[in-house]
Amino acid sequence: MYAHKIILGIATTALLGSCSMMMGHSMTYTFKHNANAADAGAMGKAVASTKDGMVSTTLTLSGLTPSKAYIAHYHAFGPDSSMDACASNGPVTLGFPGFMSDASGNATVMVSGDMAKIAGDMGAYINVHYASDPSVVPICAAVKMTKG
Amino acid sequence: MVRFVPSTLLSCLLPLCALLSAGAQAQSVQVFPFAVMPQAAGASGQTAPSGQLSVRAISAAQSLSVLTLRGLKPDTAYVAHYHALGPGGGEPCASNGPVTLGFPAFKTDARGQATVSLRADPARLRGTLGAYVNVHAASDLTSVPLCAAVLKSAATTSKTTPAPGVTVKIGDNTFMPGTLTIPAGTTITWLHTGKITHNVLSLTLTDLKSPDLRPGDTYSHTFKTPGTYTYYCSYHDGMSATITVTNR
Numbered sequence: 405m406y407a408h409k410i411i412l413g414i415a416t417t418a419l420l421g422s423c424s425m426m427m428g429h430s431m432t433y434t435f436k437h438n439a440n441a442a443d444a445g446a447m448g449k450a451v452a453s454t455k456d457g458m459v460s461t462t463l464t465l466s467g468l469t470p471s472k473a474y475i476a477h478y479h480a481f482g483p484d485s486s487m488d489a490c491a492s493n494g495p496v497t498l499g500f501p502g503f504m505s506d507a508s509g510n511a512t513v514m515v516s517g518d519m520a521k522i523a524g525d526m527g528a529y530i531n532v533h534y535a536s537d538p539s540v541v542p543i544c545a546a547v548k549m550t551k552g
Numbered sequence: 553m554v555r556f557v558p559s560t561l562l563s564c565l566l567p568l569c570a571l572l573s574a575g576a577q578a579q580s581v582q583v584f585p586f587a588v589m590p591q592a593a594g595a596s597g598q599t600a601p602s603g604q605l606s607v608r609a610i611s612a613a614q615s616l617s618v619l620t621l622r623g624l625k626p627d628t629a630y631v632a633h634y635h636a637l638g639p640g641g642g643e644p645c646a647s648n649g650p651v652t653l654g655f656p657a658f659k660t661d662a663r664g665q666a667t668v669s670l671r672a673d674p675a676r677l678r679g680t681l682g683a684y685v686n687v688h689a690a691s692d693l694t695s696v697p698l699c700a701a702v703l704k705s706a707a708t709t710s711k712t713t714p715a716p717g718v719t720v721k722i723g724d725n726t727f728m729p730g731t732l733t734i735p736a737g738t739t740i741t742w743l744h745t746g747k748i749t750h751n752v753l754s755l756t757l758t759d760l761k762s763p764d765l766r767p768g769d770t771y772s773h774t775f776k777t778p779g780t781y782t783y784y785c786s787y788h789d790g791m792s793a794t795i796t797v798t799n800r
Contacts, residue, residue: 477789483758493753493761499789538787539749539764 429454433530435465435543438490442534443468443509443542450530450545454519461500462514465532468505468542473535476500476513478521478547481528486551489528490544497526502535525551582607586621586687586698587645601664605685605700615674619655621687622665624697629659629690631768632668634676637683637703638717639739639774644684645699648717650741650772652681657690657768677702693745693768720793721745722752722765725785727793734775736797741772750791754783 430453437446445467452461463476482494498521503513521527528548534540586603603621610616619632632655638647653676658668676682683703689695717739721728724746734740742752744765752762752771760783762771775781775797784792 479786480755482786483753483755483761493751493786495753495755495784495786495792496789533787537749539751 431547433545433547435463435530435532435545436490437543438541440540440542442540445509446532446542448532448543448545450547452547457519458516459519459522460514460516461530462512463500463530463532465505465511465513465543466509468509468511468532470505470507470509472505473502474505474511474532475502475535475538476530476532478527479529479531481525481548481551487549489546489548489551490531492528492551494525494528497521522547524548584685584700584702586685586700589645589696589699601687601697603687603698603700605702607702609674610671613673614671615677617655617670617672617685619666619668619685619687621660621667621698622663624660624664624666624687625689626660626662626664628664629657630666630687631655631657631690631693632685632687633770634682634702635684635686637680639737644701644703645686647683648719648741649680649683650717650739651770652676654769655685688768690768693743717741719743722750722785724748725750725788725791727783727785727791730793731796732793733796733798736776736778736799737774738797739772739774740795741770744769750785750787752783753786754781757781757783 430451433450435448435450446465447467448463448465450461450463452459468474477496477500478498480494480497481489482492485492498515498517500513500515503511505511525548530545530547531541532543584605586605588600601621601623603619606618608616624630633651634653636649636652637644638649653670653672655668655670658666660666680703685700685702686696687698718732718734720732720740720742722742722744742762742765744750744767747767749764749766751764752760754760760773760781765771775795778797778799780794780796782792782794
């Protein structure tokens with residue numbers, strides 16, 4: 405009888421998990437400032453919601469340069485680091501639409517894409533770049549902690 | 553403008569002389585005339601561009617290169633680089649070698665004249681690394697009005713079949729050509745012809761890794777092993793290309 409309860413518990417958990425998969429779930433990633441002087445007060449979060457094989461990610465950012473154009477991307481884990489996605493220099497796998505910060509340095513931008521584009525190492529981190537010089541990357545949110 | 557120095561300093565100058573030319577003489581200043589490149593010919597009525605490169609040893613660890621140029625377009629931005637001898641060898645100015653050292657960007661005056669200086673460690677120009685100096689129009693780096701050959705001749709540097717050098721242009725935001733097939737041993741030089749920063753990286757070939765490349769910069773890599781290699785710019789969505797390396 406005890407074993408019967410265990411089986412029932414497992415079945416319930418599996419059922420709930422299945423419902424969760426169908427209804428989708430979300431993950432939140434926090435942006436951290438990179439080791440540079442650009443937008444010293446920049447911060448923000450990325451909220452990624454998955455449903456039916458699609459992922460919608462919304463960036464909510466503050467502390468940016470007011471009224472400035474930015475770009476942001478999901479990147480794959482790159483060749484330069486296996487333990488620090490933000491330092492790995494990986495290729496872009498999913499790009500957000502270009503966006504402008506408002507007069508207070510705040511910005512919100514959202515992208516939807518096929519989950520396969522950022523599956524596994526393909527979606528290791530999200531970078532926010534100056535549109536005028538993409539080598540300037542004030543903030544980065546690590547999505548995956550280690551490569552592989 | 554040749555300046556002689558006491559003999560006690562000659563020992564310090566010898567390494568620089570050796571690196572500049574196999575036929576170099578032990579003197580403090582080496583002067584190399586600029587020649588007009590074929591593509592710059594024409595423009596009747598205009599003074600032909602000309603000039604010279606002078607190289608002076610300041611110490612064993614530092615040399616001073618000075619470009620004295622005239623006959624260029626007035627009030628126009630230019631860039632100049634030392635180039636290594638290209639993989640094809642031969643005449644240095646025609647060898648299409650990678651950039652090894654850049655002069656500061658400069659602008660001609662109202663008479664089309666300019667002087668620009670560069671201090672550098674002679675080691676960066678040793679051997680064939682400082683084979684020639686090209687002067688490029690900053691707005692169009694493929695426009696090279698002047699070249700000064702530093703190496704006397706490179707015709708005998710290779711008796712084997714040379715692998716040709718190939719240039720890939722970096723635009724905003726594309727690599728041109730996007731696909732390329734080359735024999736092993738070929739050196740690819742990426743030339744930034746766009747306006748915003750890019751780089752060249754690969755997930756499968758980890759030593760293919762450029763620094764940030766600004767307009768006018770170049771980066772070179774020699775592909776030694778057959779295979780298919782995809783590379784990318786880490787700053788731009790969809791900016792990638794493929795190189796297939798075949799057996800020679």
